[in-house]
Amino acid sequence: MIGPTVSSLLPLISMFRHFVWMYWLVISPLFLCHCLADEGGRIETGASTIADEYPLDWSGVGDQANQLRVSQRDGVVSFVALGNDPYFRFELPRLPATERDWILELEYFCPDGIRGIQWRSGRGIHRPAATALPSMPSAEGWTKYSFSLNALAPDVIGSDAEVPVRIDWGSRSGVQLQVRGVVVRPMNDVELRQRDEAAQRQLQKTALAERINDYRSRHWPAKTDSIDFDGERIQVAGTLSPSTVVRSAFLIARHPDSVSADPPTTAELSQRWPVTIDQDGRRWTARIDSPVGSSWLDAGVRFQLFQQTDNATTSTPTPISAARYRDLNPDAAVPPAKTLSAAKGLTCITSRFSPDQLRALGIQHASVNIVVSGLVSETARPGWEPFDIKGRTWWSNQSRLRQQDRDIRTATDAGAVVAGILLIPTSSRGRSPIAHPESTDAGTYAMPNLTDSQAVARYVAALHLLGQRYSGLHPEHGRVDHWIVHNEVDYGWQWTNMGEQPLEIFLDHYVRSIRLVDAATRPFNPHARAFISLTHRWNTTDNQHWKTYAPKAMLERLIQDSRLEGDFPWGVAYHPYPQSLWKADFWNDTQVSDDLETRLITIKNLQVLDRFMHLPTSRTVDGSVRPVICSEQGFHADEDDPKQLRTQAAALLLTWKKLRQCPSIIAFDYHRPSDHPDEGGLRLGLRGLPSQANPLGAEKPAWDVFSAIGTDREAEMIRRYQSEWEGDVGE
Structure with a gap:
């Protein structure tokens, strides 16, 4: 799908090929030296x-x-x-x-x-x-x-x-x-040296990608079945394969700033817990006493079983199981959000809309951007309030949070289930301390920095603050039940930038981030769910090397990783834009097919995504179908072009006809309420460009159609617009 795998290439690379490859590898494009x-x-x-x-x-x-x-x-x-x-x-x-x-x-x-x-x-x-x-x-x-x-x-x-x-x-x-x-x-000579150093880093990344692939595909002799915390101790239990003989096994806690496929760090090796194996040699258990206040309960911690070789003083212990995350069994007294099915939603909800306006549209779901960077500080600042996490004091940005409250409360008060999109903007004026160190401002947003413990602590503190504040336990702030983790991660170079990375490294990092979101939000709201954000480029092959990836491949790996390291309740936030963002008539898309190998998934073949979510391999471990939110997609229509306006209105009606045939899709958040001047000329709004005379923009026909969907007026609208797609789309 994305060319040969790393594992198929490495065995073929001789010393000569290493040299040639090093010479020709793509390097960091921006040289800031003044030589x-x-x-x-x-x-x-x-x-x-x-x-x-x-x-x-x-x-x-x-x-x-x-x-x-x-x-x-x-x-x-x-x-x-x-x-x-x-x-x-x-x-x-x-x-x-x-x-x-x-x-x-x-x-x-x-x-x-x-x-x-x-x-x-x-x-x-x-x-x-x-x-x-x-x-x-x-x-x-x-x-x-x-x-x-x-x-x-x-x-x-x-x-x-x-x-x-x-x-x-x-x-x-x-x-x-x-x-x-x-x-x-x-x-010049300085740049030549930088190129060679970059080439060496490329080789190191290729080797790490190979280790990750080996870790994921290995047949592990031991398996961890459960990790539970009863309030006093952590109980870990697992099984050994029939042919496995284990001596001197012990458990190690892996921290969120480490890669499971890499050897444990010195700090991780400093604490070990002995393992007890039953008489049959098939079951093993371990117990961690007095974990309260320790790092063993931190978000993102996972446990891995190791066996010491004979030469314990000089050799690194051998892993005999995959790492596994602790099972979360939250019991916070938060009632579930209402059940959704093909619910109408909107993106970019802010307090410029009133709850009454959103209710009049029939909104049941809404997404709100949440900028994670700049929310917390390790030191006191004027106007910031302190809060504690496990005995450590942080300070929260109250002015930012109050603005966030207004946006989330607008949607919550309208009766909508809210999704918060977690974003870390890049900046040409300096990288945020929670942005990945290799991120560049070629991207609009960055991957979080999970490469060192201090950066992880900052990120987790911000997630903890958000998870607690918007759990539903504090109605004055509003409530968030769906947490969309970053934006369009398959197009990471632009929307979740981490620098140039092989898919294996990029996704390993992303999985640790989405698990941190799950671990920081679900203890406060047992019904909270994290979602991976993906574009319509389902199985595209024209990916930029180490910059963009196929969504299908990412989902398949996320499913496998969830099975390997412990399942958790994640979902998919998909963006099934038309084949061309400039053409709303998705029923004429040509780069789609009705099979899982389709290049794109747009509204025309949305049933393919629903079919994928219903596969036995795609479901949760208890057999449930993971939910899908179509969390961003719109139809272009210039408000001065009557033909485009009619096509946009028709596209909305046909979209909901398709949605109702896809039971895994719980909501569709239309992008956007009003046109925006900085979207490259696209006019996706249900309303035109805002003006001083009309701050929300003039209503397009799509606004009325959107409000009619799900009401008695929908049938009338279908009769008015169905000639736009009749004869061009199969049922």
Whole structure:
């Protein structure tokens, strides 16, 4: 699905292949060093000598620009974005293949900064998928910007002619950018060393991915069946396979900042609990006394069985079981939320809507963005309130929480079951302490940092605060029952950025994060459930290497990991947008099929996702079907285009007809209530763009249709709009 597996490649790699691979691996694209190529020198390639740089003149690109005003003065080229789709074209000179990567470098001045920069090159540059370039952090002085053409656009190297290039400058109108000194040059010695170090890190990641695959596929001689806490002690019990003879077995607690497939850390090995094996040699038990206040009850802790080899003083103990998470049996006095089936919902709920407006629409479900970073502090701050977790004091951001209360209460007071989407925004001005250390601002949001204990503690403190506050035990704050863990993780590079990672490493990290959310929320609300967020790219094969992944593969691995390390009640938050976000007529989608190998899952073939969720292998250990929320998807319609408005309204009606045939889908959150000016020109709202005269935007026909769904008026609406899809979609 995503090319050869790591396990199939590693045995074939000889020392020579290691060298070649190291040389050609994709490296970190953004070099922030301020070193120039050797002054006055030329680069020796072994066979010939090439120029040390090729200057690029962008002063005339205004003739090949879209929504850009371009001017030039004293060697400085100025760009002003005139719309939300600014781009220009230029010709790249012929670049010979060399030992060193070619670097495109410039200096820029841009107080606003630019994100979402894209590169297209070669023939037909209007059609191929774009390559994401590094973002330009805000710069109020002249700042260097550079990236490797070999890594990001290898098609431009070794061409026998000039290569046409198109660069898209984000999606914000009004941004002003100045550039100077635009050149293409071979990388200098500092960058060459960085490339080699990056290649070594790539090899280390490949080896870790192989260990994770081995851990997941191994036939373990021992199994952990249960881990229970009775208020005084932790009781662990398991079984041994018939052919297994165990000596000196002991239990170790694995912490959330460690990878189960790696050997335990020195700190983890410092505490061991002996294991008792029954007379038949088939059952084993272990007991951890007085765990209250210890780290053994912390969220994300799992237990693993080990056996010491004969040379106990020098050898690392051998794992004989997979790690397993503690069973949670919460008994908080919170009644369950109402049962949902194909419920109407909305995204982006804020207090600008009144509960009465949402009730009039018939909303039963709603999703609210929750920014996790900046919620807690390890030290006191003005206006922040202290709270304790296991004897440690943290401080909470009260102004942020009060705003969050208003949004969640709006939906709760309207009678909706609320989903909170947990987000960690990236920033060009500095990484949040809870953002993954390899995350870059190429992504809108980051994966949490689960690489060290302090970062984990901050993240867990924020989750604990949210889980307790919105458990339902404090009605004045509102209630959250569904916790959507990050955003569109299969498209991680943009929406849950963790840097470039193999699927195995990315998902291992993500699984630890979603389990932390489960462990921090369910003790306060036994009915809380965590959801994995995925795009419509179900089984797509055009993934960016170590940046994006197929949702089907991620779900299959999450299911396997849940069986391996202990099941927990997670669900799926799917985004079945149409094949093209610009076309609401999903019934005309062509990249879908009615089978589990379909490239995309849109509304047209939504039954495929429901079928997958009903597979015996997809269910929970007790046979229950895991729930699905269609938590973000909308239909584009410009409010000045009557045809698009009619198609949008029809799409809503056909969507609910499909939803009612998919019992695993409990809710559909339409994205969004009103059009937004910063969504790249998309007009997905049920209402138009907000204005001073109409803060919610003018109603589109879709608003009335949406309110009619599930009422006596729905049949009337179907008669009015069904000609849009009749004859184009099978039943």
